[in-house]
Amino acid sequence: MKKASDDTECMSRLAAGDASALRDLYERHGRALLRFSSAMCRSRQTAEDLVHDTFVAVLHGPRLFDPAQGTVFAYLCGVLRHRVSRHFRQQRRLVALAWDEEAESAVGHEPCPTDEIARSETSAVIRRAMLELPLQHREVIAFCDIEELSYQDVAAILDCPIGTVRSRLHRARALLTIRLASLELVDLAGEPPLAQQGLS
Amino acid sequence: MNETLHPQVAALLAQYRQELRDTLPSDSLDARIGRLVAGPAQESSRRRLPRLGHAAAWATAAGVMALAIGAGVLIGVRLERGTGPARLANQADTSPADFSLWPSDSVALQIPAEYSAQGKLVAVDPQTQTSGKRYWIDVVVSNDGTVRIDRIVPAEPARKDNEGIADGITLQTP
Numbered sequence: 001m002k003k004a005s006d007d008t009e010c011m012s013r014l015a016a017g018d019a020s021a022l023r024d025l026y027e028r029h030g031r032a033l034l035r036f037s038s039a040m041c042r043s044r045q046t047a048e049d050l051v052h053d054t055f056v057a058v059l060h061g062p063r064l065f066d067p068a069q070g071t072v073f074a075y076l077c078g079v080l081r082h083r084v085s086r087h088f089r090q091q092r093r094l095v096a097l098a099w100d101e102e103a104e105s106a107v108g109h110e111p112c113p114t115d116e117i118a119r120s121e122t123s124a125v126i127r128r129a130m131l132e133l134p135l136q137h138r139e140v141i142a143f144c145d146i147e148e149l150s151y152q153d154v155a156a157i158l159d160c161p162i163g164t165v166r167s168r169l170h171r172a173r174a175l176l177t178i179r180l181a182s183l184e185l186v187d188l189a190g191e192p193p194l195a196q197q198g199l200s
Numbered sequence: 201m202n203e204t205l206h207p208q209v210a211a212l213l214a215q216y217r218q219e220l221r222d223t224l225p226s227d228s229l230d231a232r233i234g235r236l237v238a239g240p241a242q243e244s245s246r247r248r249l250p251r252l253g254h255a256a257a258w259a260t261a262a263g264v265m266a267l268a269i270g271a272g273v274l275i276g277v278r279l280e281r282g283t284g285p286a287r288l289a290n291q292a293d294t295s296p297a298d299f300s301l302w303p304s305d306s307v308a309l310q311i312p313a314e315y316s317a318q319g320k321l322v323a324v325d326p327q328t329q330t331s332g333k334r335y336w337i338d339v340v341v342s343n344d345g346t347v348r349i350d351r352i353v354p355a356e357p358a359r360k361d362n363e364g365i366a367d368g369i370t371l372q373t374p
Contacts, residue, residue: 023237030233035220048229055233123216130216145205145213146220177206186208 007072014062022059029073030055032147033080039142040084042131050087054080070156077157081139088135122185129179137172144169309339312355321352 007028013021033054037047057079058065065075130138143154144165155162180186205213313321314332321335338350 019237019239023233026233030225030229031221031223034225034229035223038220038223044226048226051225052229052232052236055236059236059239120215120219122212123219126212126216141213145210146217148217173205173209177209180209180212185212186206188206 050083074156140168311337
């Protein structure tokens with residue numbers, strides 16, 4: 001509770017023009033934001049860029065934060081989430097100039113950007129499986145299963161009802177399980193049919 | 201919260217979560233945030249500088265404009281003085297022939313002439329005394345360069361004496 005009030009005080013200081021409050025917010029929440037961003041993005045550099053952009057946005061618009069609508073951390077996550085979403089929208093507009101199979105195979109032998117974050121092979125595989133999920137499913141797993149936030153907090157971040165968070169998480173986990181099973185990392189023998197898990 | 205999570209998936213996610221939690225922001229990100237924190241002070245000083253720069257630019261522009269106006273006034277005064285009475289006086293001292301082939305107004309000339317032995321009217325020296333009858337040929341030179349003989353009249357001795365013309369040519373204003 002004290003942490004939340006400290007965060008709110010930091011936002012007040014920011015709104016008053018005290019930029020050093022941004023450093024306090026970064027030290028408190030920077031790592032968690034970077035974790036979420038890293039879970040969402042393929043590249044570590046992109047993840048850090050988006051975290052930086054988030055703090056730039058907070059620095060320039062601290063008055064946009066409304067304590068009545070949630071915690072400062074939820075607000076920061078919401079800003080970052082929008083940055084991530086915008087990043088992927090921009091990425092969709094990019095078109096590859098040429099398809100070079102040799103270059104592709106050469107890249108295959110290079111360390112994959114995803115491996116910058118996932119150090120073990122198993123983590124690299126689950127990371128790739130997560131990155132293949134749709135954005136809204138990926139983010140709900142990142143918040144609920146990686147950051148272990150409560151449904152209430154996630155609902156505040158995603159600005160949706162708790163029931164939506166539950167259903168979205170259920171579907172996201174099912175998709176991830178199927179993907180990991182296809183990679184033979186998960187054994188689904190004896191499990192109920194996937195249709196009963198919410199996937200049809 | 202884990203009611204729908206497969207145990208093996210939960211274990212994999214836990215391993216991934218642990219690795220993510222070991223992830224630290226890079227020095228580069230720390231430095232960028234540091235610059236961001238220091239930014240507003242630098243930004244405010246940068247904001248003041250352009251204002252000073254704007255003031256200097258406006259002052260320079262005003263100075264240049266004042267100089268241009270002053271130079272214009274000075275040139276105007278000089279030109280005005282150049283076409284003033286003093287210059288007109290200088291022009292009056294100069295022969296009109298120096299400036300234009302033809303006079304600005306028509307000029308009438310009186311040329312003394314006498315009949316020659318061949319019966320032609322020729323110009324004569326007014327200083328020479330001859331027994332022949334003398335005439336005045338009034339010649340008008342217009343400002344467009346045309347020359348015409350206005351009239352030929354017999355010279356009267358009294359008139360010639362009164363005017364006392366040395367070269368025999370009298371200028372008249374038509």
